[in-house]
Amino acid sequence: MKFEHFALNVPDVRAMAGWYVEHLGFAIARSRADAPFTHFLKDETGRVIVELYTNPAAAIPDYRAAHPLCFHIAVVAADARAERARLQKAGATFEAQDLLPDGSILFMLRDPWGVPLQLCQRVQPLGG
Numbered sequence: 001m002k003f004e005h006f007a008l009n010v011p012d013v014r015a016m017a018g019w020y021v022e023h024l025g026f027a028i029a030r031s032r033a034d035a036p037f038t039h040f041l042k043d044e045t046g047r048v049i050v051e052l053y054t055n056p057a058a059a060i061p062d063y064r065a066a067h068p069l070c071f072h073i074a075v076v077a078a079d080a081r082a083e084r085a086r087l088q089k090a091g092a093t094f095e096a097q098d099l100l101p102d103g104s105i106l107f108m109l110r111d112p113w114g115v116p117l118q119l120c121q122r123v124q125p126l127g128g
Contacts (some may be wrong), residue, residue: 064114072116
């Protein structure tokens with residue numbers, strides 16, 4: 001099987017989708033203008049998709065209360081330190097850092113809605 005997408009029920013899908021487009025370089029692959037305002041966001045490869053929606057049929061999780069090790073959105077950062085500073089200016093908050101023995105840098109942030117967002121600057125990229 002092939003991975004299609006990962007979905008999150010969020011409080012303000014249009015604002016959150018806009019933030020990810022503006023600050024992470026994601027693009028809207030597909031969206032709905034009517035409830036539940038579903039937005040499929042793709043990364044620059046077009047291969048990885050995150051679905052965001054605001055659907056009252058299910059509770060919106062308290063993302064700030066969830067430990068980032070439960071789940072997080074991870075993105076590759078060529079310069080994790082610079083991206084961390086830039087994203088914090090855009091409303092993200094710093095959570096933790098992990099400096100690995102091989103020189104890789106992992107910064108855990110939270111987007112403005114509390115969703116854990118990891119910046120990965122790896123010496124040896126995942127997946128080749």
